[in-house]
Amino acid sequence: MTNMTRIAILGATGYGGGELLRFFLRTPDVEIVHATSRGRAGVSVGKVHCNLEGLTDLTFSDPSREQLLESTDVIFGALPHGASAENLAPLVDAGATVIDLSGDFRLRDIEQYKKWYGREHPRPDLLETAVYGCPELNRDRIAGARLVASPGCFATAINIALLPAAKRGLLKGTAEVLAITGSSGSGAEAKPGTHHPTRAQTVRPYKVLSHQHVPECVQLCHDAGGADLGAISFTPLSGPYVRGILAVATVDVIGGVNTVDVETAYSEFYANAPFVKVLSGREPEVAGVAGTNYAEVRARVTPEGRLHVICALDNLVKGGAGQAVQCFNLVTGRAETACGLDWPGMWP
Ligand SMILES: NC(=O)c1ccc[n+]([C@@H]2O[C@H](COP(=O)([O-])OP(=O)(O)OC[C@H]3O[C@@H](n4cnc5c(N)ncnc54)[C@H](OP(=O)(O)O)[C@@H]3O)[C@@H](O)[C@H]2O)c1
Structure with missing residues (x-):
């Protein structure tokens, strides 16, 4: 990977996507190429995530699969489960490096997926290749992963x-x-x-x-x-x-x-x-x-x-987007705490 990493965030109008934007907008060596939305392409990011208003000129977009593959190094999925596997699997097939915030690739056993998610897994062949994104246990495996199943809240x-x-x-x-x-x-x-x-x-x-x-x-x-x-x-x-x-x-x-x-x-x-x-x-x-x-x-x-x-x-940070950024840091060879992750919270 080059020093500058180009990323896409799928489902960027949601809460998880908004948190990814919050971390990456202030990271000089990460370029957000696509922040996707099915219905709000062309709308300013700050119009949806008011905490980001005035901090970026970025607008949401609805790129084709080919555009995503051509223009990015890492793709984040911040989509509901089901939609996530359907959107991400073809990108993984095409060689993309993907970090998924949904539950779609976390279980290795398809029977367990069917039982707990109430549906057949669309791409069970990918479950064995996905690395469960728990840095505290799988740090080294995440670093070499092409599909990270980042655990949630x-x-x-x-x-x-x-x-x-x-x-x-x-x-x-x-x-x-x-x-x-x-x-x-x-x-x-x-x-x-x-x-x-x-x-x-x-x-x-x-x-x-x-x-x-x-x-x-x-x-x-x-x-x-x-x-x-x-x-x-x-x-x-x-x-x-x-x-x-x-x-x-x-x-x-x-x-x-x-x-x-x-x-x-x-x-x-x-x-x-x-x-x-x-x-x-x-x-x-x-x-x-x-x-x-x-x-x-x-x-x-x-x-x-x-x-x-x-x-x-925090369900949206260590239990969501922050965990995915932590995995991204390992995947791209950055310090685990890069991209603004180590900021302390507020008290009280
Ligand atoms: N919220 C949490 O605390 C949390 C924590 C950890 C993990 N997660 C997981 O992270 C994922 C995103 O969660 P979230 O809370 O950010 O959800 P969210 O706020 O509902 O956002 C999801 C976004 O995905 C897009 N979307 C919805 N349905 C879609 C479909 N069928 N196909 C394509 N895009 C669709 C929507 O954007 P457009 O309508 O603009 O396209 C929506 O804004 C989920 O899998 C969730 O389980 C959530």
């Missing part, structure tokens, strides 16, 4: 909560996870269940025990060595705020493990992970990470001998 919170224990072989049985997300997790289009008046004054469970992010977390924990993790029993909650996820995971661990052991295991596992902060003196919380690519995690062992982990992150 709930999945990243659960992965960060469970991976170090999985890697040490500490987990056994079923993990119970409760996680609350802000409304931006549902994307830019208002729907009856996500519309502000219906969720602003409540905390609502949804997709209880059926959320499609669960199997990729089990898959990743098994990849990390946690073969004795049987399943994840997951209750997602929608919360009355915009950004952020707070996840609490509890799971049985092998006997004799105490809080000092797991704090050590988590600190060691994340020692070279620039965006994961392992806490011991306070609890993770959304306000400290909102708008940033940082995640906070705290692990301990309950008096009953169960592992108890809390993780906080």
